[in-house]
Amino acid sequence: MYLPPDHSLDRPLLGYIKGERLSVAIDAGSSAAHVGIFYSELDNSDLPLPDITILTHSHWDHSFGLAAIHGISIANEVTCRHLREDKRTPADELYRSYISEDYSFLRKEYSSPDSLVIASPDISFRDHLLIDAGGIVIELMHAVSPHTDDSTLVLIPSEGILFVGDASSGEIISDADLETGGRYGKEELAAFIDVLRATGARTIIHSHAEPVAAEDEISYLEGILAGL
Numbered sequence: 001m002y003l004p005p006d007h008s009l010d011r012p013l014l015g016y017i018k019g020e021r022l023s024v025a026i027d028a029g030s031s032a033a034h035v036g037i038f039y040s041e042l043d044n045s046d047l048p049l050p051d052i053t054i055l056t057h058s059h060w061d062h063s064f065g066l067a068a069i070h071g072i073s074i075a076n077e078v079t080c081r082h083l084r085e086d087k088r089t090p091a092d093e094l095y096r097s098y099i100s101e102d103y104s105f106l107r108k109e110y111s112s113p114d115s116l117v118i119a120s121p122d123i124s125f126r127d128h129l130l131i132d133a134g135g136i137v138i139e140l141m142h143a144v145s146p147h148t149d150d151s152t153l154v155l156i157p158s159e160g161i162l163f164v165g166d167a168s169s170g171e172i173i174s175d176a177d178l179e180t181g182g183r184y185g186k187e188e189l190a191a192f193i194d195v196l197r198a199t200g201a202r203t204i205i206h207s208h209a210e211p212v213a214a215e216d217e218i219s220y221l222e223g224i225l226a227g228l
């Protein structure tokens with residue numbers, strides 16, 4: 001199951017996989033409030049709170065809820081490095097770094113720098129990690145992506161499902177980029193398309209959009225690549 005994205009606040013989808021032994025969430029969300037809504041939904045469905053939360057990347061809307069999660073968190077080593085840097089940065093400086101005339105969403109979630117609580121992940125991995133949750137295996141891979149240098153893709157091989165976070169998007173610098181899909185680098189996009197193919201996934205789950213068939217996603221991205 002998953003908590004769908006909330007476009008009014010640019011909150012991403014939060015994923016959930018229940019194994020026989022472990023429950024695993026995908027992304028910590030934007031804030032403690034976001035985590036609270038997600039956990040209420042789990043409670044309403046009689047599902048246990050996550051034992052493990054995987055971060056797809058370090059951007060604030062995926063990671064600033066980390067201090068409020070249940071259980072432990074896992075991210076690739078670059079995401080961990082980015083979040084350790086955020087944690088060391090004075091709150092008002094960090095706040096300003098995410099807010100500009102062109103990008104407004106963090107201000108909607110946090111009215112002031114004082115309300116930011118930054119945590120860094122408990123466990124880091126390099127390149128690949130497998131989690132056996134009991135009856136279901138979850139594969140994490142740190143992949144090249146046009147969106148950021150720290151994208152983790154989360155594959156459920158038995159289901160052919162791939163959570164990509166924002167990895168299919170280009171780089172997002174302004175609100176306008178959210179509308180256009182972001183700014184793509186040719187090399188990163190070509191490499192990312194190869195990674196998508198190699199996973200063998202049938203369904204792609206984005207953080208800020210509806211799930212899509214992998215073949216449609218690859219065709220769409222190839223169209224963008226051809227125009228670069």
Ligand SMILES: [Fe+2]
Binds near residue numbers: 057059147166
């Ligand atoms: Fe992002």
